[in-house]
Amino acid sequence: MSDSKLYIKEMPADWVPGRDKQKVVSPEYMFHEAPREQVFITGSEAAREAIRRSNVDIAISYPITPQSETMQQAGYLYDEGYIGEYYRAEEEIGTMSAIGGSSRAGIRSLTATSGPGLMRGMEAISSWPGARTPLVLLNMCRVINTPLAIQPDNIEMSFLINSGLIMLHGENQQDFYDYTMAAFMISEQVDVTLPVSVSVDGFFVTHARGNVKMQADDLKLPPRDGWRSAVPAMDNENPPARISRDAPIQKSNFISYHMHASWQQEVFAATERAKKYINNYLGGIVEIINPDADVMLIASGAAVSQSREAVRQSSELGIKVGLIKVKAIRPFPKAELREACKNVKQILVPEFNQLGWLHKEVCSNLFGFTDAQIAPGPRVYGGMTMPTEMILEWLEEGRKDKPWFFQDPF
């Protein structure tokens, strides 16, 4: 066609990138003091607005449903100058490797993926913590194939649990907004220096609208300082000269066993050290409703919303049910759960996956610290929604002498 619209946009010489017009504020001011206005937007839009205020230097990703909605919006942010550099990578191994590379340059790095994409990028992802690369991975949860499906289901999070990443799990659009911004700040703390993943349940959060209270868009978080880091940037500006030789990393066969062991210990110790920042920036690593209830729901992600409704409807029936919202899966709020559950009689763990990875976490961390019976559910998966009635039915069953879900075999 003669009137072809193919073009590569050249920015005019006097163009001022959007983020150059924003004012840097401290994370404390941004998260706790800055005035907020409420808007009604999708989770993907909430993520976009969080990215806009996060002073992001580079965003690299590969399209996959339901993540693509967010990362194409990141493209518009790049066009407006709120992100310094941006490209669509070849696939997820390429994406996760490249974002690890950009983080090593000492710049603030963002990527995002969903279910099968996470699986594809897993080799690179699981090597980020050991390389001590601060970056943020947004994970819009989706069923893992096969059979092929694009439905929401957070089974993929079970693969991240023991990879050394810090894992936040957002309940709704507001969490997706707040956790994303906080994730950058947590990730880049010197005593943390680790990648942070922010997971939300796909579609339920990403494509649905919710109320989000946002700070003004002319504010941004402080930039990353690549040298203020447990392992400084690989920019050839830091002694010792032989980074690979003198520091105990990247030596393969030459690394001693105890050095590798202590390196692993240090990674997982660093995830624990992140807890104080999570407590500060997210207003606590757990949220507890009705702490004195005998029956407690423990949930993370979108299952928290359904659980809240179950707590409310139970109270209308005159039954007190408690709820613990778990905001971080790594570090796991072990001490907080032990304290909150020491006098609880019964625990239910509603989840959006078949495996029950949160149930397993709850069981292994509470073992020996509570006399409560811990029910393996309720669970939905494969893309199902969880009706509040389902939780209410389980609560009702739990009040019977011998609930079926405590019978053997289950």
Added chain:
Amino acid sequence: MAHDNLTPSPGYLEWLPIEYQDLVNLGPYNREKKPKVTDMGKFKEIIEEHPMCAGCAMTLFIRLAMIAFPNPEHTIIVGTAGCGRLAISQASIPFIYGNYGDTNSVASGLKRGLDQKYPNQPKDVVVMAGDGGLIDIGFQGLMHSWFRQERFTTIMLDNEVYGNTGGQESGMTAQGQVLKMAPRGKVTGKIDAMSLAKVAGVDYIARIAPTNPSRVARTIRRAVMIAREVGPTYIQAYTSCNIEYAIPTGDVMQDAFDMEKERYGFEEVISDKAKAYLDEIEKKPAKKAKK
């Protein structure tokens, strides 16, 4: 690593390992004239003691490359599993040793990151990986970094075998070669990576055997400089594996000469843009015009 970054505070130097002291005092940095490959043995090289096999041609090539880097104090090397990394990691150049076959993806993110962080200080990113790491497991990342016109140099240390895992055939192994995992001889031919680079629009492509140190140095320098200013560059270097190919240690260089003659002759493919740039930087001082 600029020389002043490398130099410790007064009083500390004597407590550092002798090889570090040598690097500060006798290294290639901060000199009026950068040492050349012909100066080998007369200065402290960037690469330290290494654990490579006796007579390894790959090691020679890596040493030459490191001498040739136009700006080693602002160079970062990206590698992957394979023999090369055993030597590369002993150099006083930051070495990112990532996952299998991730080099060109890592280098893409790294280079863009460094460009953003240091807009006024060119940082040279060089991928140095084996034939298997690049053409087999790293193929997708390699090709896409070229298609995206990423500005870094890719050097394939082509020993035509998976040396580090014990001698299995690779995509770059010649047809008919008997190796592990090719017990009846490799069925298919050597992948034509040179042509792939041409199709992908790489700005500087060179095939070379380490027979002529000065030519190796010039090729490396050209590739790094063009990657800095023009676009992607690729060097495919024959670096024989004398162990898996059973080349007697004393015959390693003869093998390189023979291979060069037979099927690994020096070849350079330079894009017009790169040629114009080379003309600019390699221009000899004007001689007196003859009448």
